[in-house]
Amino acid sequence: xxxxxxxxxxxxDIRDHIxxxxxxxxxxxxxxxxxxxxxxxxxxxxxxxxxxxxxxxNDTVGFRLPSEKYSDIRTIDDVAVxxxxxxxxGS
Amino acid sequence: MLAFALFGTISLVLSIVVFPLFWIIVRNRxxxxxxxxDLVSTCFGLLIQVVNRLGVLRYSITGDEKIQGLSGCLILAxxxxxxxxxFLLYMFCxxxxxxxxxxxxxxxxxxxARVLNxxxxxxxxxxxxxxxxxxxxxxxxxxxxxxxxxVPGQPLRFSRGAATIAIRARASCLPVSIQCxxxxxxxxxxxxxxxxxxxxxxxxxxxxxxxxKFVENSPNEKMASIALNDYLRDVLSQDAISDIASDNLG
Numbered sequence: 090x091x092x093x094x095x096x097x098x099x100x101x102d103i104r105d106h107i108x109x110x111x112x113x114x115x116x117x118x119x120x121x122x123x124x125x126x127x128x129x130x131x132x133x134x135x136x137x138x139x140x141x142x143x144x145x146x147n148d149t150v151g152f153r154l155p156s157e158k159y160s161d162i163r164t165i166d167d168v169a170v171x172x173x174x175x176x177x178x179g180s
Numbered sequence: 181m182l183a184f185a186l187f188g189t190i191s192l193v194l195s196i197v198v199f200p201l202f203w204i205i206v207r208n209r210x211x212x213x214x215x216x217x218d219l220v221s222t223c224f225g226l227l228i229q230v231v232n233r234l235g236v237l238r239y240s241i242t243g244d245e246k247i248q249g250l251s252g253c254l255i256l257a258x259x260x261x262x263x264x265x266x267f268l269l270y271m272f273c274x275x276x277x278x279x280x281x282x283x284x285x286x287x288x289x290x291x292x293a294r295v296l297n298x299x300x301x302x303x304x305x306x307x308x309x310x311x312x313x314x315x316x317x318x319x320x321x322x323x324x325x326x327x328x329x330x331v332p333g334q335p336l337r338f339s340r341g342a343a344t345i346a347i348r349a350r351a352s353c354l355p356v357s358i359q360c361x362x363x364x365x366x367x368x369x370x371x372x373x374x375x376x377x378x379x380x381x382x383x384x385x386x387x388x389x390x391x392x393k394f395v396e397n398s399p400n401e402k403m404a405s406i407a408l409n410d411y412l413r414d415v416l417s418q419d420a421i422s423d424i425a426s427d428n429l430g
């Protein structure tokens with residue numbers, strides 16, 4: 090997924106991208122992933138993985154996602170909202 | 181109370197007078213942080229001696245011969261009390277520390293945090309990367325894997341962060357076991373609640389851990405860090421005080 094503006098990206102695109110990262114980089118079983126899947130309880134992700142996930146998303150969007158939001162992340166939807174809001178705000 | 185007053189005075193003089201002077205006069209960042217950390221180590225060493233002589237606290241440090249020549253090492257300790265930091269900064273005078281990011285913006289502490297060149301914990305990804313880079317550069321780093329003080333009577337809960345840093349930096353780990361008997365300045369105890377019995381503070385520097393074996397025996401770095409994290413937690417969860425440590429209480 091190349092760096093894009095929020096106009097070009099739908100929520101579906103964003104979620105797909107996150108799922109792709111989880112499957113390819115974190116060995117998460119794609120069949121277990123739902124939009125409201127809890128990263129920690131259901132997908133075997135921990136806080137360090139969340140940091141690594143955010144770093145990968147930083148590379149995608151070309152800027153650092155706000156670090157104060159990391160601790161709010163629980164589900165894939167939370168990550169998608171963070172990404173979408175950050176793209177909308179431009180940082 | 182005298183011990184608190186002494187600690188407060190030392191901290192005040194350093195943060196308001198000495199470190200601002202260093203900030204202005206000593207322009208070389210590396211040299212400035214080195215002499216500042218040496219000064220903190222010296223002051224904390226003196227503080228420990230004073231409170232010991234006053235009969236407030238007796239202490240034992242064993243295994244400190246393992247500190248000689250340490251380079252690029254991650255020093256990990258359990259964290260029962262606020263006093264832990266005093267001993268660790270005394271023992272590991274050149275080590276980096278991860279500090280609360282608010283210290284870097286608080287007018288009373290910002291100069292101190294910058295002069296000592298500590299690592300702010302505001303951005304987790306930046307913090308981890310900075311820790312890894314400093315370890316790779318041969319610097320030592322002190323961390324509390326729990327991230328906060330232990331809750332007395334509860335099992336140690338280690339975040340995987342420290343182990344991840346060690347694995348990614350391929351940095352040896354030096355576990356330091358700390359016991360505070362009776363508990364004082366714990367997470368659940370108000371700071372003014374001072375035990376009637378003299379506090380025994382026991383610090384044991386344990387054997388160096390080569391993380392390469394964890395990397396070699398694991399399919400990926402995440403599994404290696406989980407294995408290392410579990411091992412460190414087990415090592416630092418030992419309740420028993422060794423005979424050598426208790427015999428050395430002074």
